[in-house]
Structure formats: structure tokens, C-alpha cells
Amino acid sequence: MKDRPITFSIKTRSQKSRARTAVIKTPHGEIKTPAFIPVGTKSTVKSITPEMLKDLGAEAVLSNTYHLYLQPGPEIIKAHGGLGKIMNWSGPTFTDSGGFQAFSLGVALGKNITKFTSSARPGYDEISLKESGHKAGIENAMIPAKIDEEGVMFRSIIDGSAHYFTPKKSIQIQQDLGADIIFAFDECTSPHEPIEYQKRSLDRTHRWALESLKSHIENTEAFSRQALFGIVQGGRHEDLRKESAKFISELSHDGIEFDGYGIGGSFAKEDMMTAVHWVNSILPENKPRHLLGIGEPSDIIKGVMEGCDTFDCVMPTRNARTGTVFVNDNTDTKDKFAYINLNLKNAKYKDDMGPIEEGCGCYTCKNYTRAYMNHLYKAGEMLGGTLATIHNLYFMVQLMEKVRREIDAGRL
């Protein structure tokens, strides 16, 4: 196997759980794991500058292929020298495959999603996204995303235009975006789908994994500078999850395997760690594992103990913009990672002269009061979201540092 652009070096293996500390080296710097990767959906971590992101200690950014494909377009980002260059972020970058959004943006937007076999085009599985309130003048219309064995046809949330993603197309777009770590194209099924659908979908995802791998290897220049992670699916079914973990970890083309793994799925919260446990029983230990779209601090801790290395989620940044911030709960003597959420818009903070969190070392807590934050949200001032985003991401960085310390000290 040729030299790959990333390396994964395990430092400590926990004796108490599957947790491990490690370092992922990328062409744009190191990521100490377990790590939380902030999401910059549209090539910006919302409301903050890259300097703020670096100053608060974040080491990498994950952006969304679906959004960047629709706007500004991969050709524009490629012309800038890639995702990191256009957004002025010199550290490591990830892109997802776009599959999750292409299939399920209706779900992600909190809209209805229904799936049925299309009679109009035999051989297609059809997902209909019941959209409402969109820009494109398609309010309350059914917007179908059609899946066939080669890919998915979907409509843009920006203008309703039709697009078709295949594994090859997803990989080509991700090559143009130029992130250090990219993902194979997959279908993320709903946990509510019947087992027959899950099986059919998983077979398709596995075929797409191979096509993704082939497409990436074919572009030798991109292959030499971008790592490709395969994605394990399988819903909440033990046999499918294990089958998928085995298939993805053993898959190779020209003797070349995936550089790491993503664990995907739309989970019911109670099923999530069970599925991760099955998967990580099979995935090899010597490659990084990314738990896609997770999550809350409490879920991340569980994911770490099940052997996951990296995580991404919009929640810390999204919450911040609506006034919800994390604060460590030092009154909980049983859980060393206990935290609470505060809503800074609450009237009780109107004259609270303390920082968001006493003793917090972030820029926001060192310089601003809860009373000021409360005022900024009530006044509709953008600075409120900026300052809370800094705090929440700093909280996540500190949380992961603590996680790594606990693993290294043999306590997690």
C-alpha cells in the first residue's frame, strides 16, 4: 500500500473500555483524539472567524458536500485551492459524502419524509420530502429524492433544480473541495424502515463503497493527498451492522483499503451505542473511527468508551446562536463529565454579573457577563451568537481534553 496522507498513532489503550487516545496526522496538521470536529456546513463555522476557532483550541473543521456542491459550487472552491483556503482555515478539514443530506434533508429540516417504491421509474426507491416554506416556490410540494442502484436524484433546497449524485460524483466533488479526510457515498436509512429495505439499502451502500474507493484511487493526485473513510451502515440490526463492519473493513481495490471508517445511521438514542458496540467489535483497531453527526457531550463520552475517535455535530454551534450554552455541573459528584444547559435569554440572567461559567478560560467568559449576553440576545445582536459559539466550542474542546486526560490516566 502506498504512503497515505494521514497516519493514525494510538497513544493509550484503556483497560476499562474501548477508549483510546491517538493522533491523526494530516497534511494540514495534527488532530489529538478523541476529538470533536466543529461543523462549518457552508465553509464557515457559523458566526465566528477561523482565528476564533483556532484560538479556542479547535483542530479541524467538517463541511458538508451537499451544501457546498449547490453553493458556491466545487469549481469555485477548487479555484481557491480548496475548502481550507477559501475559508482561511489552515488546519485539517473533513467533508462528508453528501449522501445524508441528499436523501434526508427533509428530515434534517424537521419536515416529513415518506419512502415508497416508485411506479414511475421501475427499479427506483423513491423518497418524497414534504417541503414547506422553502425559497424555491415549491411550498407544500412533494419533492422526490429518487434512489436507484447507481445513485440518488434530488432537488436543490436553494432553487428546486434537479441533481444526481453517484459515488463517483460525490468523490469527484470531494476531490475538488480538497479536504484532508473525505467519506464514501452511502445511504443513511431511517431506523423506521423495514428489514427488507435495510438489507437492500446496505447492499447498495456496500457497492457504492467500492465505487467510491475505485473512484478515489483512479485520481492519483487527489488520492495521494486525501484520505478516504468507508461508512458502516445497517440500522439497528446486529447482523446487518456486523456484516457492514466486516465488509467495509475488508474492502479493497488494487490491494488498497479505506484509511478509516465512518459509522453512520439515523439512530434512536437508545440504540445508538448498541450499534456502535457491534460495529467496533469488528472494525480494526489501527484506523480512526468517526461517529457521524454525533453529538451531545453525553453521547460523545459513550462513543469514546465504545472506541470512536472523532465526532461532529452542529448542536454546540446551533444552540449557541439561540442562546443555549453548556456549563459544567460540578455539583454532580458521580459524573465527572456532568454539565447543564443554560438559556441565556432567560430573564433571570438580566442582571447576572457573572460570566457564562465561573472559571471558564474562554474569551467570552473572560470578558463578558451573562447580563450582557442576555441583552445581546434580546436586542437581536449578532455578537451574542458569536460569543456563545466561542464558549460552546471551547467547552467541547475542554471536554475532549479532559476525556483524553482521563484515558491516559487509566480512569475511563
Next chain:
Amino acid sequence: MKDRPITFSIKTRSQKSRARTAVIKTPHGEIKTPAFIPVGTKSTVKSITPEMLKDLGAEAVLSNTYHLYLQPGPEIIKAHGGLGKIMNWSGPTFTDSGGFQAFSLGVALGKNITKFTSSARPGYDEISLKESGHKAGIENAMIPAKIDEEGVMFRSIIDGSAHYFTPKKSIQIQQDLGADIIFAFDECTSPHEPIEYQKRSLDRTHRWALESLKSHIENTEAFSRQALFGIVQGGRHEDLRKESAKFISELSHDGIEFDGYGIGGSFAKEDMMTAVHWVNSILPENKPRHLLGIGEPSDIIKGVMEGCDTFDCVMPTRNARTGTVFVNDNTDTKDKFAYINLNLKNAKYKDDMGPIEEGCGCYTCKNYTRAYMNHLYKAGEMLGGTLATIHNLYFMVQLMEKVRREIDAGRL
């Protein structure tokens, strides 16, 4: 006269115009004049941090008493140690008197304003603000602001509640806010008012000027740390403008005069400099002159040449948030201050790989392209407004540096 908290030292007097360069020393640092003072209406310069403001070279911030009185309230700001402390800005600060907004927020919001003599309460001049789309459930209602000889009764734009400002009240609020430079309470009339109204209003503004001065002197602690500027009004009438300039510049209480002057008014653009010319023929040279709410770069240049020292305006920051940025027009060989406005949302910038302005030294131009800015605006990303605000304020800072250089070199 006791030691005052600010000093004004003229460095260069132009031989070609009334322009001068000077330094205003305040308890929180120096302001090199002529200077543009960025507006932080609600104790934040919208969309940027105080560090960004300092880094781009701004030396002071002007906030609005009306807004801060309504929210978070002067008591909250006082508890933080004043305006600078709550917003984490260590440099000089200004507050206006609140009069302009109390009278005319309807106008400022682009709404209809009508003025009539109230029959309901004899002795009052009544301004009715036709409001629409407000939060307070008062959509399309007439919200009267009532002026009597003692002050103005107005309704909150936040919740419709009734409030009454007098000169004493305005000064007390500004003392709590704690800015280095505060302003006397005045009425800013519409240029469309008849001469009879202008005269009656001017008499009232002059009485209020004395009451403002007295109120400030009475609070010896606040008086020792905050400079008070009197405001010259008089609409577009030469006799009234000159009368006002004479009255305000000669006004004293216990032998104490104003520390500087504000020049107020809702001007028709073509009248503005004529009025400023009349006023500055009379105002003493040894004190700073602030041209309130102005303005556009071209207006600022004219104001400088008429002898004004400081300026404030929301335009550079407001424009930035909607995508409009200043760029120097080096093709204009006649006007060394020529500039153009670009709208970064324009589709022609979609793939423009250049910075907003070639050669500009601001953070934004050094790190981002027009194409990226275009994408941020189209995507509704807050970072677009932040980056354009940095550019526009940097442009203003650079403009004023150039103005000072030109004056010092004897060319303006």
C-alpha cells in the same frame, strides 16, 4: 474652570479651509481628529468584537442613550462599571442624548412621521409615529411622542411602554452609562417644519441646554470624568443657526461652559454644509465639534473642510451587513478621496478571486475573496456581515488618516 476630563489640542490649522488636525485626550485614550466614530447603538458595534474594532484602527465608539435606556437599562450598565466595561471596549466612548431617537425613531426606522398640535393636552407639540411591524403588538398604530416645555413623552419601540425624558433625566442616564463624552438633551426638528415651529423648538433646546449643563455640574463626580457637549440646532435658517451657535458657545453655569459642541439637525443633503458653515463661523476654535449622525465619506470630507472634528454614522456598518462595501476609486484623478460602492451580492462577484479591494490592508481583504463574500451573503452566513464591517470601518479609518495627512501637509 475646573480641570476637565478631556483636552483638545490643535496640531495643524489648514490655510485652505477650516480643516484642522487635533487630538482629543479622554480618560480612556486619545482620538486623533478629524475622526470617524463607529456607532455601537446597543453597546456593540454590530457583528464585530471590540478586538476587531481596535485591530482595524478605530479609536472610539458612540452608543445611543435611547436604546440603552430601554434595554438593558442604565442601572445594568452602571453596575458593570459603564458602557466601555460592559462591552469590553477600553477606548473612549460617546453617548448621544437620546433626544433624536425619542422624537424621531419613526423617521429613523423609515416609517411615516407626522407632527401636529395636540388638542388632548394643551401646551404639547405632538409627534405621531406611524409604526408598522413592531414587536409590541402595536402594528399600524399611531404612537405619539409628546413634547412639552420640560421634555418628551415617548413610547418604547420594544414594548410600547410610556417614558418621559427631560434634560435632567437624559444627563442622569448618560452619567450612569458613563461615556467619556456625553451630549445635552435637544430637539432635532424636521427641515419641513415651519419657521414658527423651528423658533419655538430652538428656544426649548436652548433652555434644555442650560438644564443639561446644570444637571451635569451638580453631579460633581460624573462631571469630573465626563465631558459634556452642547448641541447647536436651528434647521436650515441662517439666523436661527447663528443664534444657536452663539447661545450654545456662550452658555455657562457657575462659570462653566460646554466642553465641546455637537451640530445637530435633519438636513436636506444640499443644506447641510451651508448650515455647518454658518455654525462654525461662530463656534470657538478651541473646542471640538462633532457633526452628529454624518455620514457618508463625501459628506465627512466637506464637514472636515468646514471645521468639524468628529463624525458618527451607522451607514458603514449597516451597509456592510447588507453586502455594500466601499472601494477607493483610483481612476478619479480629480478627487483624491473618490470611492465607489460595490454590492458583494451581485452575481458578477460569484467567481471573483480578488479581495474586496486590491491592496487594502484590512483583515478581510488579506484573507478572503469577493467570491467567498458573495457566497456568504447568498448562504445567509453571519460571517459575511462581520467581514464586510471590518472592511468598511477600516476604510473609514484609512480615509480619516488620509484626511489628517492631507491637512498636515497643507493640501486640504
